[in-house]
Amino acid sequence: MPPVKTIVFYHSKTGSTKKYAEDIARQVAGEALPLKRGWVKKAEGAECLVFGGNVQAGNIQGLNEFLSEYERFEGIPIIVFSVGMALPSPEGRQDLISQNLLDMYHVRFYQVQGSFDLNKLDFFSKFMMKRTLKSIGERENASAAEKMIGDLVSKPLVIYDKEKIEKIVTVINGLSSGLYKA
Numbered sequence: 001m002p003p004v005k006t007i008v009f010y011h012s013k014t015g016s017t018k019k020y021a022e023d024i025a026r027q028v029a030g031e032a033l034p035l036k037r038g039w040v041k042k043a044e045g046a047e048c049l050v051f052g053g054n055v056q057a058g059n060i061q062g063l064n065e066f067l068s069e070y071e072r073f074e075g076i077p078i079i080v081f082s083v084g085m086a087l088p089s090p091e092g093r094q095d096l097i098s099q100n101l102l103d104m105y106h107v108r109f110y111q112v113q114g115s116f117d118l119n120k121l122d123f124f125s126k127f128m129m130k131r132t133l134k135s136i137g138e139r140e141n142a143s144a145a146e147k148m149i150g151d152l153v154s155k156p157l158v159i160y161d162k163e164k165i166e167k168i169v170t171v172i173n174g175l176s177s178g179l180y181k182a
Helices: 018-029 038-043 063-067 092-098 123-138 144-151 164-176
Strands: 008-012 030-036 048-056 080-084 108-113
Touching: 008 018, 008 038, 008 063, 018 030, 018 048, 018 080, 018 164, 048 063, 048 164, 080 164, 092 108, 123 144
Parallel strands: 008 030, 008 048, 048 080, 080 108
Antiparallel strands: none
């Protein structure tokens, strides 16, 4: 079997990033794999690498591990996407680029909004997040937006950024066909 042209590695805490990675891989006839020990060997022979990571406190989880091997894959297209609860914006994108030092690398970067389900977090994260969300939503003069944040304790937020995923897929296909340069 010939090597997969595009490999999408991901780090996912609650499943949003994994879903996006699998959808991208499926649409470009690639392969989606969690970023685990030995990932570099699996990336050999790829013609395009994609990495997606969830955002936690402004840091794209798994990105440092992925970019630690950047020089090994120099010359092939690399796409990075982050998945977080923040609404994608030019300012938010720039903040993620700066905080994660992405401007030091030749990568294409996309900010994607993700879902949030408190029940998918580990015990400690769930406990801390539940406490924070409740306190925001129960403030004496809580705005409608703050009350919605408080509602996340009992209602998962399901978001799928189809437009952004289609853009990433279009870029990967454009790279494969030679429409775009690496």
